[in-house]
Ligand SMILES: Nc1ncnc2c1ncn2[C@@H]1O[C@H](COP(=O)(O)OP(=O)(O)OP(=O)(O)O)[C@@H](O)[C@H]1O
């Protein structure tokens with residue numbers, strides 16, 4: 001990378017300031033190495049687009065760091081152990097989310113809670129790819145790291161930071177004086193008043209949270225060395241323990257960056273810090289990033305509230321998709337909307353924003369096609385695009401490096417795509433211009449992921465129900481022709497286009513946001 005590469009700045013929840021992120025380690029060839037852990041979902045249902053807003057922040061961190069020339073080791077887990085139905089309960093008590101899901105109507109089709117977890121993990125991965133998120137280097141599952149969690153709990157008991165009762169093993173919060181440094185929640189009385197913490201008369205402090213919950217009746221249970229009491233060793237790990245244990249196992253005792261949604265700041269991440277730092281005596285994560293909620297009518301979109309939209313709801317035709325949200329959109333348009341607001345501010349999804357994004361991704365695609373066609377054509381002539389596109393790229397990268405300023409970055413990227421289209425419409429692009437355009441769109445796609453999917457076109461929804469690219473291209477060309485004919489009041493040509501669309505078996509709906517189409 002050139003010396004003009006900007007530093008990466010992110011708002012750090014720990015210091016409550018925008019900080020310049022400096023990874024602690026370097027690769028063998030001298031590049032900064034970002035060791036990054038981002039909390040994944042509990043797989044008792046489809047991940048919703050609020051969850052994906054948070055996963056997209058992680059995705060943008062990875063893409064931006066890579067665009068700056070860094071190496072990234074990126075781990076994002078799957079919580080496939082049922083914990084609580086109330087997220088703000090500071091540890092493992094209450095109704096188990098996975099067991100509850102299995103008992104529901106939707107859950108009846110699964111034999112066991114393990115099947116249910118497998119199904120929703122596969123769905124998570126499919127939606128992850130549909131939204132063109134980078135695969136993490138590792139996606140560890142909590143259920144495959146129970147031994148490590150038991151060992152961590154044992155080590156904490158041995159070092160006096162945790163203790164066993166007949167009901168569980170608890171981290172003793174007063175043994176870790178830094179408890180509260182991330183969230184500011186340090187006042188024991190406030191915590192006691194506001195948090196529905198685990199009730200166990202043998203707990204030594206009301207804030208103490210569970211590392212292990214003894215429960216021989218739990219649908220997922222493992223045998224542990226914690227054998228006091230009637231459960232005689234059987235039980236399951238506390239939620240907070242899985243993330244700190246897996247982060248440290250795969251990224252080291254001290255990681256560079258840890259992320260999640262705003263609700264994870266407390267208690268989840270506060271408890272992760274306590275466990276991890278009590279174990280090693282070293283700082284756990286050097287920086288922390290939290291994404292504000294995607295809201296529906298001013299409330300957090302959440303699985304447990306039931307007010308959520310999934311990727312399928314918006315990108316697949318009915319009956320899978322939600323008819324009340326209009327025609328299905330290209331998953332890249334959904335991605336674009338979800339990253340269009342700054343991650344540190346709450347975001348409200350609207351149908352209008354989705355429709356606008358649909359048009360934007362169509363323009364990126366058009367610019368991309370024009371660049372690639374012109375590259376193949378290999379015409380002579382000057383490069384008329386390089387200066388504009390270099391400036392647009394520098395602006396987009398600088399904006400992303402400046403605390404992931406997606407509104408500015410997307411505007412710069414879009415300006416560049418429009419410059420490509422304007423040049424293409426003015427005169428056939430030379431091979432030199434086409435090379436600049438293709439390089440720009442490749443870089444924009446690597447940074448923002450909105451030009452084309454790295455996984456190919458996903459089945460269902462990407463093109464409003466049509467299943468092949470050829471048809472999509474034909475229809476899009478015809479719609480442009482129709483628009484031009486209408487503008488010129490050339491009704492004969494407009495009718496001819498309509499007949500051609502009929503022949504292709506395509507139904508067009510004119511909406512305030514432009515034409516929508518699907519197979520009739
Ligand atoms: N509305 C939202 N907007 C942004 N991020 C969210 C939203 N809801 C959850 N997240 C984040 O998504 C990740 C996975 O969360 P989780 O699986 O607990 O989902 P959830 O909808 O909060 O579920 P539940 O309602 O059961 O707590 C976490 O980082 C969480 O903070």
Ligand SMILES: [Zn+2]
Nearest residue numbers: 039040243268
């Ligand atoms: Zn976590």
